[in-house]
Amino acid sequence: MSLSFKDKNRCLKVLKVLYLSRFSDEKMSKMVKQNKGGTFYLSNAGHDLIGTLCALSLIPKKDWAYPYYRDRAFVIGLEAPLIDIFGSFLARDVHHHGGGRMMPDHFSHKELKIPCQSSCVGSQFLQATGLALGVKEKNEVVYVSGGDGSTSQGDFHEALNFSCIKNLPIIFVIQDNAYAISTTLDEQTAGKSIAKVCQGFENLLILEIDGTDYLETSTAAQKAVEKARSNNGPSLIVAKVPRLGAHSNSDDPSKYKDATIIESEKKRDPLPKFEAWLLSEKILTSIEIANVKQEAQKEVEEASIEAEQIPFPSTENYPTKIFKEFDVIKSEPKLGESIVMMDAINHAIDEEMQRDPGVLVFGEDVAKGKGGVFGITKNLTQKYGSQRCFNTPLAESCIIGVAIGLSTDGFHKPIAEIQFADYMWPAMNQLANELPSIFYRSNGEWNCPVVVRMTYGGYIQGGPYHSQSIEAHFCSIPGIKVVIPSNAQDAKRLLKTAIRDPSPVIFLEHKALYRQRFFAAREEPSSDELEEFGKAKIIAEGKDATIVCWGLMAVFVFEIAEKLKKENIFIEVLDLRTLVPLDKNSILESVKKTGKLLIVHEAPKTCGFGAELASQVMEEAFSYLDAPVVRIGAKDCMVPYAKNLEDATLPQKEEIEKAIRKLVSY
Numbered sequence: 001m002s003l004s005f006k007d008k009n010r011c012l013k014v015l016k017v018l019y020l021s022r023f024s025d026e027k028m029s030k031m032v033k034q035n036k037g038g039t040f041y042l043s044n045a046g047h048d049l050i051g052t053l054c055a056l057s058l059i060p061k062k063d064w065a066y067p068y069y070r071d072r073a074f075v076i077g078l079e080a081p082l083i084d085i086f087g088s089f090l091a092r093d094v095h096h097h098g099g100g101r102m103m104p105d106h107f108s109h110k111e112l113k114i115p116c117q118s119s120c121v122g123s124q125f126l127q128a129t130g131l132a133l134g135v136k137e138k139n140e141v142v143y144v145s146g147g148d149g150s151t152s153q154g155d156f157h158e159a160l161n162f163s164c165i166k167n168l169p170i171i172f173v174i175q176d177n178a179y180a181i182s183t184t185l186d187e188q189t190a191g192k193s194i195a196k197v198c199q200g201f202e203n204l205l206i207l208e209i210d211g212t213d214y215l216e217t218s219t220a221a222q223k224a225v226e227k228a229r230s231n232n233g234p235s236l237i238v239a240k241v242p243r244l245g246a247h248s249n250s251d252d253p254s255k256y257k258d259a260t261i262i263e264s265e266k267k268r269d270p271l272p273k274f275e276a277w278l279l280s281e282k283i284l285t286s287i288e289i290a291n292v293k294q295e296a297q298k299e300v301e302e303a304s305i306e307a308e309q310i311p312f313p314s315t316e317n318y319p320t321k322i323f324k325e326f327d328v329i330k331s332e333p334k335l336g337e338s339i340v341m342m343d344a345i346n347h348a349i350d351e352e353m354q355r356d357p358g359v360l361v362f363g364e365d366v367a368k369g370k371g372g373v374f375g376i377t378k379n380l381t382q383k384y385g386s387q388r389c390f391n392t393p394l395a396e397s398c399i400i401g402v403a404i405g406l407s408t409d410g411f412h413k414p415i416a417e418i419q420f421a422d423y424m425w426p427a428m429n430q431l432a433n434e435l436p437s438i439f440y441r442s443n444g445e446w447n448c449p450v451v452v453r454m455t456y457g458g459y460i461q462g463g464p465y466h467s468q469s470i471e472a473h474f475c476s477i478p479g480i481k482v483v484i485p486s487n488a489q490d491a492k493r494l495l496k497t498a499i500r501d502p503s504p505v506i507f508l509e510h511k512a513l514y515r516q517r518f519f520a521a522r523e524e525p526s527s528d529e530l531e532e533f534g535k536a537k538i539i540a541e542g543k544d545a546t547i548v549c550w551g552l553m554a555v556f557v558f559e560i561a562e563k564l565k566k567e568n569i570f571i572e573v574l575d576l577r578t579l580v581p582l583d584k585n586s587i588l589e590s591v592k593k594t595g596k597l598l599i600v601h602e603a604p605k606t607c608g609f610g611a612e613l614a615s616q617v618m619e620e621a622f623s624y625l626d627a628p629v630v631r632i633g634a635k636d637c638m639v640p641y642a643k644n645l646e647d648a649t650l651p652q653k654e655e656i657e658k659a660i661r662k663l664v665s666y
């Protein structure tokens with residue numbers, strides 16, 4: 001036992017934080033009924049000692065933290081001002097904790113190195129892991145907490161696995177109150193012990209402790225921090241604690257906890273236990289304890305009154321701040337030899353890795369001699385080392401979660417590869433619920449410059465799980481940019497822009513275009529050249545109809561345009577290149593000129609991006625249309641394996657040509 005745990009000043013600090021947390025609980029529970037802006041409140045009582053002691057074991061502003069929603073004591077322990085905590089509780093326009101965008105107790109504080117927390121139980125573990133990878137050589141420690149329920153999420157296990165593989169300076173703290181709302185530990189965890197479940201992870205220090213005991217908890221936190229600080233890898237602390245209040249203000253524990261359980265939980269309250277211990281050890285007198293209590297009560301009262309004076313967030317120019325601002329500086333084109341798209345992508349990454357030491361490449365099989373299943377990232381490990389181009393476990397959520405964490409440290413620019421777009425779905429929570437919203441949710445405090453590359457599309461007999469075109473799903477998520485190049489020049493310039501963009505970008509690469517020569521191979525742009533997002537390219541000029549397309553469909557439509565030209569039919573073909581941001585103006589301008597619009601995409605027609613485009617054009621240029629807007633997409637079916645079935649499912653040139661002729665002659 002370390003003597004310093006009995007240091008009077010430390011004990012005074014712990015007691016103060018405990019009271020601040022406890023009184024803020026009581027105050028919030030009252031205020032939520034007064035209808036002052038906050039409708040939601042989470043009790044922290046019982047979890048406050050473990051949170052406080054973990055905060056005190058870290059070096060504030062040096063170490064990083066992902067505290068979950070029942071860890072307010074941790075955040076107060078790091079000296080986050082109460083005024084911000086109450087301000088966010090009342091949904092007011094405070095700078096930190098989302099400024100009314102996030103629910104209360106979903107913390108975010110840049111100076112205190114608390115990245116923006118979400119409501120998705122368990123998603124924090126992988127993000128913390130990614131951050132720990134980023135700061136591994138910097139002697140900084142990463143703290144992440146969650147409840148026992150959160151350990152049932154795959155992300156928790158993926159995070160432990162990756163942390164152990166990479167020997168990361170991270171501390172997982174599970175505040176095990178034996179309930180996840182009403183679900184009990186025997187319904188939640190095999191053997192009722194996540195500590196036992198996790199025993200197979202190599203070099204994971206596992207400490208199962210009584211999180212209401214001051215000395216035991218202080219010792220565990222110190223051990224774990226020392227292990228991380230000395231670069232000896234991750235720890236898992238499972239702290240048994242009581243949840244003394246309801247799950248939230250809308251929960252009534254009497255529906256699932258009987259009186260004896262509630263009584264026995266009260267007896268485990270860490271606050272009176274700590275007060276009694278302070279007295280028995282003669283560290284503080286009862287008068288000193290009473291003084292701290294009074295002081296804390298006053299501070300909570302004052303913070304709550306002050307917070308009420310803060311205005312609600314403004315709705316002027318709403319919504320703002322979905323993307324962090326970024327100006328693309330274009331330079332004069334200087335073209336080299338003709339290259340295919342796969343080489344253009346490889347060169348873009350290579351040049352950006354050369355330019356910026358923060359750029360990292362990772363994913364399944366991307367490293368070493370292999371360079372990904374399509375060889376796109378070949379030679380990068382040899383050139384930049386295995387710290388900068390590395391294989392990940394086969395876990396897509398891990399890939400994206402780690403990318404989010406890495407991008408948060410202000411230095412790293414992760415380029416994550418998902419082997420096929422069809423395998424994005426296991427990562428969808430990190431990709432859709434987490435990554436795109438962090439900038440907005442954190443009120444601009446945090447941004448995630450992540451590039452997610454993935455191959456997509458069919459026509460090469462990839463079957464139902466190597467052929468999907470899923471761009472419309474991404475386009476429906478606010479906060480993520482979506483890029484789909486159709487040729488080597490665009491691919492190189494757009495990817496370089498994506499890597500420099502401070503916002504998340506999904507970069508979709510059609511595998512049938514990687515080596516395609518007739519259209520996609522182009523003279524290589526120089527290393528300085530970028531392409532602005534949101535600028536469609538007119539790849540064929542015409543007056544008879546407008547055809548909007550992207551990716552491989554641009555190649556199909558271009559071919560048809562060339563053929564029709566010989567018959568004096570001139571179609572205007574717009575290759576969108578980026579779907580988000582969308583170059584609506586160019587589409588509208590072209591439609592106003594031609595009066596006719598066909599949208600061609602490879603994804604199934606129903607709910608494809610074409611539906612969105614058709615609707616926008618109808619809303620804004622209906623009076624210019626001389627014919628109904630037409631869409632061509634795949635049949636509403638998975639992409640089958642057999643060539644004849646695949647052809648029958650995906651759009652074919654003949655079908656597109658027929659539709660164009662019909663539209664032109666309408």
Ligand SMILES: Cc1ncc(C[n+]2csc(CCOP(=O)(O)OP(=O)(O)O)c2C)c(N)n1
Nearest residue numbers: 070119120121147148149150177179180181
């Ligand atoms: C992914 C996800 N599923 C469900 C929920 C709804 N939910 C919020 S908290 C919670 C229980 C979490 O329990 P636990 O992790 O044990 O933490 P505790 O609340 O007990 O501290 C649930 C089911 C959620 N927020 N996220």
